[in-house]
Amino acid sequence: MRAVQYHAFEAPLELVEVPEPQLPPHAALVEVAAAGMCRSDWHGWLGHDPDITLPQVPGHEWAGTVVAVGSDVHQWSGRDRVTAPFVCGCGTCPMCARGQQQVCERQTQPGFTHDGAFAERVVVHHADANLVRLPDHLSPSAAAALGCRFATSFRAVVQQGRVAPGEWVAVHGCGGVGLSAVLIASAAGARVVATDISAGALALARDLGADVCLDVSELADEPAAVGAAVKDATAGGAALSLDALGSLATAAASVHSLARQGRHVQVGLLPASLGRPQLPMDLVVAHELAILGSHGMAAHTYPLMLAAVASGRLQPQRLVTRHVGLEDAPALFPEMSTAPVPGITIVDVRP
CATH class of the missing domain: 3.90.180.10 (Medium-chain alcohol dehydrogenases, catalytic domain)
Structure with missing residues (x-):
């Protein structure tokens, strides 16, 4: 064959x-x-x-x-x-x-x-x-x-992330997984903010239901700044945030994007060869954040x-x-x- x-x-x-x-x-x-x-x-x-x-x-x-x-x-x-x-x-x-x-x-x-x-x-x-x-x-x-990609995003948003209508959902990275998450979260009645460094990817995210699209190309190495931009766009932060790409920066940015008692779901692969992300564990404790994985x-x-x-x-x-x-x-x-x-x-x- x-x-x-x-x-x-x-x-x-x-x-x-x-x-x-x-x-x-x-x-x-x-x-x-x-x-x-x-x-x-x-x-x-x-x-x-x-x-x-x-x-x-x-x-x-x-x-x-x-x-x-x-x-x-x-x-x-x-x-x-x-x-x-x-x-x-x-x-x-x-x-x-x-x-x-x-x-x-x-x-x-x-x-x-x-x-x-x-x-x-x-x-x-x-x-x-x-x-x-x-x-x-x-x-x-x-x-x-x-x-x-679609099934992985469905479980991450619906089953692990427990999305609810009216919530703000942040999606970091608008590749196949991220765009699927935008479509699924929007269909569930959530409000979606999508971040990426590609104008083309963000245009697709908007077409698929994203309410806010943030070009973070100038902030890609500043996770706290990306988080601040998401919090500004959502008037306080996302209830659910997903790293749909899998990078040290997007994983940290996703946690920085959360409102108090928010839920971070790690969907994108983070192979050990990339290093270990510096997550703001002080915020995890002080704001009672949840850190979840989702694997298919x-x-x-x-x-x-x-x-x-x-x-x-x-x-x-x-x-x-x-x-x-x-x-x-x-x-x-x-x-x-x-x-x-x-x-x-x-x-x-x-x-």
Whole structure:
């Protein structure tokens, strides 16, 4: 099958022919229709993930059709249209038993623990616990965005962040995760302030429902100043603030943006290679702030999100700004290092 692959970290990627993946008894083989280019894929290519062994096929947010299942898979069969969370649980560990597959102790992640979805076919381990059936009306490109960025943002805003109508929500970083958070928070009736250093990203944020858009390009290295700008725009600070990018500066800025008893949710990855953020713990104590993490979303919780999509209240397709073919995917990785395109780029694996 055709696949995009890299043989060394930060080395050029290539479109190559590779053997079709082997199918374990508990897994499903999925023919990929579309896959999203995510910042997490870029982190993996840079060598920030210790689970990656080389060579690697990236890609962890996708939509496709089941073509084969292992002998231990009972809930799925060929031709089912599916996606899956980027974190796939084992289904049997204590966390999975509690329904918290997104923090499974033995989790697998296509594109990281094994070959991913920038390929014509991908394997999903423990398929009965991880596959999600797609509604007939949902296009492959819209569905591909659900597996990581949109679902991750949905859980961060709705489940972890406990957004409420009328609250101010601050979103730091308007990439795919941040724009998804803007759309979701706005649909929940919250007022949203978005921050970024890109005028194009902020324009998209405004289109998706942000009430206030702050260009912080001159304050990017001053988290307290960014926080002060958010507090000024919201007349006191956000009840909920998310670092949707994953940087030392945006993590600290998010905490500085909070009103008293506000909630910070760390969504963007902060690999150890970047260092440790200097969070204002004095404010955490004095203002009784909550610091939360959010890591994907378990497959069994997707119906609530899909119901909102089916009703038209949430429209993930609005986040898609570009389509490319599988042969164009290798160029997306260095592009993200220098000039990332606002919104979500979809790789049409099966045109």
